Amino acid sequence: MAYKIKVNGASHTVDVDDDTPLLWVLRDVLGMTGTKFGCGMALCGACTVHVDGAPTRSCITTIDSVGDSAITTIEAIDQTPSGRSIQQAWVDLEVPQCGYCQSGQIMSASALLRDNPHPGDTEIDDAMSGNICRCGTYVRIRAAIKQAAASPAPAAKKG
């Protein structure tokens, strides 16, 4: 059936089965491919988006559960101060290798930083251990979150 969802501030109507995961609505129906498929079972975090600000695995989030929640994806995370801080730290410290998991890492990290501007190691572990990086960029992810916490958020880009 048809569902009206709000993604990155825009409304979309999609006609899919009620149990269709949000991940595939974003990627295949709406063509927003920044959110990645990794496991389909909420084991790797590659598909992480924000649903009303909460980091959420879109691969097990069915479309009928979304309602009128505001969904934010990697494509719009630079609209938030914590998202910009995280992206900047990721660039400064050269976190990504293959880069495939990094959308999910950045979504988890930016939610962490928004809720906890100065996370310690244990809090970083708790927030980030659901996100697998097969290239093994964990050392830099940790350092980048700390750097982002210590730096003022970059200004929003215009346009």
Add this chain to the structure above:
Amino acid sequence: MPLDQPVGSGISRRSLLKLASAAGGGLVLGVMLPWPVRQAAAASGDGFAPNAFIRIDRAGQVTMVMPYVEMGQGTYTSIPMLLAEELEVGLDQVHLEHAPADDKLYANPLLGFQATGGSTAIRASWEPMRRAGAAARMMLIAAAAATWNVDAAACRAQSGAVIHAASKRKLAYGALVDKAAALPVPEQIALKDPKDFKLIGKPAKRLDTPLKVNGKAEFGIDTRLPGMRIATVASSPVFGGKLASLDDSKAKAVKGVRQIVRLDEAVAVIADHMGAAKKGLAALEIKWDDGANAHVSSADLIREMDAASQGPGVVDKNEGDVAAALQGAATRLEAIYQVPFLAHAAMEPMNCTVHVAKDRCDVWVGTQIAGRARAVTAELTGLPPEKVEIHNHLIGGGFGRRLDVDGIALAVRIAKQVDGPVKVIWTREEDIQHDIYRPYYYDRMAAGLDADGKVVAWSHRVTGSSILARWLPPAFKDGHDFDAVEAAMGPYSFPNAHVDYVRHEPPAGLLTGWWRGVGVTHNAFMVEGFIDELAVTAKQDPVAFRRGLLDKSPRARAVLDLAAAKAGWGGSLPAGSGRGVSVIFGFGTYVAQVAEVAVGKDGQVRVKRVVCAVDCGHVVNPDTVKAQIEGGAIFGITAALYGEITLKDGRVEQANFDSYQMLRIDEAPAIEVHIVESGEAPGGMGEPSTSTIGPAVVNAIFAATGVRLRKLPIDTAQLKSA
């Protein structure tokens, strides 16, 4: 932004232009006209393309065509650094493109065909890419000199322009391309003196990073085409099995499912989106004919390998007289070391998009081996290779998996039955259960020590399947597999040494393939574990013992000393903790690592700290070297602690990240990297750190617990103390 949307990749020119216009035209997207590099620029008359790697247009835009694919290793920065260094342009002036499939133009000089793997890219490119850049620079300088009617020697290139200092004249490359294109490629090419390097050896920002933090990087799985369908596939769960019967009535009733495709050994569901395809797949009622492998189990395979390893094997090395030296040794040691089948588990699951049309076929994929991708597509479609186009992509983790084209072949066979383009995506379960696995190795080690604890004999028999025999048959001669026995003596010298290889293949249908450093990674575990045992037997410190065997390898000894010093080797640690060391020479690189582990009473192992010293010769991008050491260590720790593919009833028992576990951030150690300055030829960096970490961890576990583990993954049951 230096790397804009890589054109010639998933996104079509049309869609890019559309994107640009949607953005009001104000956004620079780096739209480049598709310009087949096969076509000589001189003939086309609108730019300068002195070789297959560099194009400069009249506007001065420099485009570099990347013969090696980027899968995280930083090649899309380090290769441009080599070209840009000699071309005298900044990295911020460069656009990148994926090379098309062409085994001649884009052959890896070390392999002879177009491939990215084996930590070869920098080793293979060090000279050729600098020469390519230098040739272009010389032609541009010659063009400027001719324009000004001055001696070329009086001109120099800088930041994308040629300068004649004496007359203070300057011409940008763009203004010189027509003239340069008419010049012959110089035969004598002068490379810069390394002391004049502006880019090489200095940390460079990766060109692909900006796209990888905002979701815009395009991997194969992100391919979008008008009218494209999404498919997912189930192959026979028993390798070698066939489809017996299929009831697809329920699947066809799923909203969004369009078609069911039957192959001999697989079924695919074609749908509007992956959600529908997966739901359709789950609704299929499939009966498989399990075939000959229905009862294959890991225990049986290991038993067979044990029998095969009794040998004899094909002799790779025979120095001195090992039998006599063993006979006369004061102490003899024998051990069996084993490493398991491993899946790659790249984060980007296997996928491939194919459009089979009447007279051509297009393939959108991330591949480490584009030429073979084209060849297999041509073969399966019956089209001539020139009618097949491979649109290569960034790869979401390769590790050797994308050196095989089985996923491309499967997608092409499915696409032949589908109208229009179809993107075939494997579920994670398919990805893990139908991988081409790192071989199981079952190695017999033997050594003799004299009364002073000196090694007088070394014997290493490798038993395992031959990747080379399958993947590159001409390289597999008379039973010799150079990969399987690579570094089977480590970096050490022994007065008497014997290395041989017994090829033993698993049942037909279970394929083995490249996996981050195969030969060296497996042998480093056997050699460095066994060397540690010898040190213990000789009652010597493991670092001192290794030093004594490295007289003829000063670079190996230097990294060993450096790693030991930086790690505080010999310093005290809490109870239940230990340090372990390993050192290798592989891929042209010397690496030593010290791992610190803590073993809990429950036997759980935690790697706390890794200290690494690396001598990879001339460093191109130091930060990439560091990143590869860090990531390679995490990759190797995952394998050491968790990695294992097992078989039961002909089926792989692991399926997703719950049963095939990955190291996570809360388990990641601190990692320190110390790079040795060197003017030697560059070595590879993609794989060494994965090779060294496994034995370092196992040796550290021994130091912590006194338990010697000779098999991966580590068995925590053996480490329980309470």
